[in-house]
Amino acid sequence: MIVLADTINTAELEVSLAELRTKNKGPVSSFITHHYRHFNAASLVDAARGYEKHLMEGGKMMITIAGAMSTAELGVSLAEMIRHGKVDIISCTGANLEEDIMNLVAHSHYKRVPNYRDLTPWDELELLEQGLNRVTDTCIPEEEAFRRIQKHIFKLWKKADINGMRFFPHEYMYQLLNSGVLKQHYEIDPKDSWVIAAAERNLPIIVGGWEDSTMGNIFASYIIKGELKAFTVKSGIEYMVYLADWYRKNSTEGGVGFFQMGGGIAGDFPICVVPMMYQDLEWHDVPFWSYFCQISDSTTSYGSYSGAVPNEKITWGKLHANTPKYIIESDATIVAPLIFAYILGW
DSSP states (O other), X not given: OHHHHHHHHHHHHHHHHHHHHHTTXXXXXXXXXXXXXXXXXXXXXXXXXXXXXXXXXXXXXXXXXXXTTTTTTTHHHHHHHHHTTOOSEEEEOHHHHHHHHXXXXXXXXXXXXXXXXXXXXXXXXXXXXXXXXXXXXXXEOHHHHHHHHHHHHHHHHHHHHHTTOOBOHHHHHHHHHHHTTTGGGOOSOXXXXXXXXXXXXXXXXXXXXXXXXXXXXXXXXXXHTTSSOGGGBOOHHHHHHHHHHHHHHHSSSSOEEEEEESOSHHHHHHHTHHHIIIIISOOTTOOXXXXXXXXXXXXXXXXXXXXXXXXXXXXXXXXXXXXXXXXXXXXXXXXXXHHHHHHHTO
């Protein structure tokens, strides 16, 4: 009975401290803490408070970006998180890395299709013929975007190729943005680009499976034509080695948290670094991920990515039994900006 009372008192104390911190926040934070009381809504608030607590205790945070979050313009809130030091490392798909920059330079050519659920296969073919690649309710004008990007990124690849130099995919993107050659094409406020914010901080980015992005396909085409060597862009294996070194250096204080939006390689690739070091390298002093939140609207089922719920990750040596764990079964385009708003005090 005493242990139970102590547990309750500790939980009550955590809630009281969280509520005290909320009093100093803005209207969005106040709204969600007042109205979001149960089910996925309550999980959202719990995850936001857990994220904030993790940072306050000296922890660092990885955010993983899957799906089409850049096309969904997540940068409006994520860039602020990066600028305010609430993100320490990002893992994303190659598509999310490039699509933030595509939106930056070709935003006026994007086409929104609010009635996308009613499109026929022939309507879809017509969009293709117009050079529009649809992502749910938004069509990306790849021709327009890459007309502004491709010649400049090729020059960076070629320069490195000639000089026998090698860089990661995100490092080439940083070079591209920092050179200033794209500024004349900016069509949104650059403060709303999360890749620009990351470049300004030289934030580490992990891009597993970059090869399946449009930029990766373009790079492969230059190799096939004999104009570039594959050696010029560092590989996914090198990203894993890089991440292992980063994790070892940054998990010694408050640990590293894992904030995952969607499934797939953006989350699967980096979360494996801990069991890789512990099991394959036999470094038994490697701490588990110290916070975990997964936002997904996929139904938990056999064969579904979301079947790998947090408790299952314990059996793989990724999370500890006492790691704070949160699942929010909802649309990340709705949930993530609200959590970011709470952490930023909006």
